[in-house]
Amino acid sequence: MFKKFIILTFFVNILFAHPHTFIEVFPTIEVKKHKISKLHFKWVLDDMSSAMLIMEFDQNGNAKIDKKENDFIRKNYFEPLVDYNFYTDVKINNKIQNTIKPKNFRASIRNNKAVYEFDVDSKYSIKNLKFDFGDEDFFVAMILKKEFVKIKGAKAKVSDLDNDFYFGYRLEIK
């Protein structure tokens, strides 16, 4: 009975969501005097999700995202992601900090893919600083590879993030 219970629990655990959109995260970080002086994120959405989004984003069909279209995307697609903490948890000493406040949002189309870029102004101290990327609803898979990270003034370590209910990646600044 116990064995059966364990196996049924296993099935419950894997019942719900699973990723359908893949976002590659490209962070650009500059560190000065042990503090973040520049923090820029580029998200590149997968080809198939991009195709759907671009159909809606590029309203005048010129294969570019104009200012009006950019405002529409920011308001209707990007800003609502605050509910998901923009899939980015900032942790200092393992404590989650306030939700990031993205600025200078820009959307574009590159190689048939939708690209979001934004800056984060917060001057975090790099002591025990970690960025955890993932979607707790698990509909979006955030993909971070070591070669995606550009960093100046410090070192970065990328590792897998296992939060039991979803997976993501951790970026540690050292």
Next chain:
Amino acid sequence: MELYNQLLQQLIMWQYELNRYISTTIRSLNDENNITVSITILAIAFLYGLIHAAGPGHGKALVAFYFTSNKSDYKKAFKMGYMISIIHAISALIFTFGIFFILKTMFRRNFNDFTNIAMQISAVMIMLVGLYLIYEAFINRKSKEEKISKQNKSEYAVAFSAGVVPCPGVMTIVLFCIMLNHYILGILAALTMSIGMGLTISTAGILSIAINKKSKGVLSSKAYLLEMIGSLLVFSLGLFLFLSLSLK
């Protein structure tokens, strides 16, 4: 558990790679390489379906609980897995073509709304199936013959309630094909993907039956209790899904 989590993480990476490979291959399709590339796409779609359904969702838990609460053979598990995946794919095709040709604009938002509504409908249906199974376990504990005919009905109900949620994975591939004017390929890819998914979902049912059979000696005296627990789990699953969607 560590191994299991690593497996799930690996499944995501495989899906990420396959997703990229499928889109690149569909884009490379032209008049000269039509047949070979189409066959390649369908083969990848099958593999993608197999791996995609191995991740969370797609009614595997429901199937497992159902076969815990109902004595069946492997054929029935196989049949149910395929019923779910085919309904899953047909639902995705109807939603995708419907939304694309009727609404044209605001696709993504409607796509999400429809998926959400379908999931809520599915959750209510799973709860109803759970209630029905509880009722059936309680009423028919002495009447086995009547139970067999009712079990067939509940199998269709389980398959329909799990499969009615259109698979966003299938919808994405179908839409991608539609946008590149490969309509037939989109439909065939959806069906091939559903064959892959069916195999995985069936495995969940077969596994559940295998455990049932293995523990038969120990649990045969507690069959009624087991059926009732399985039925309650099916109902709880629907309730849990419904609440998690409503609280969002």
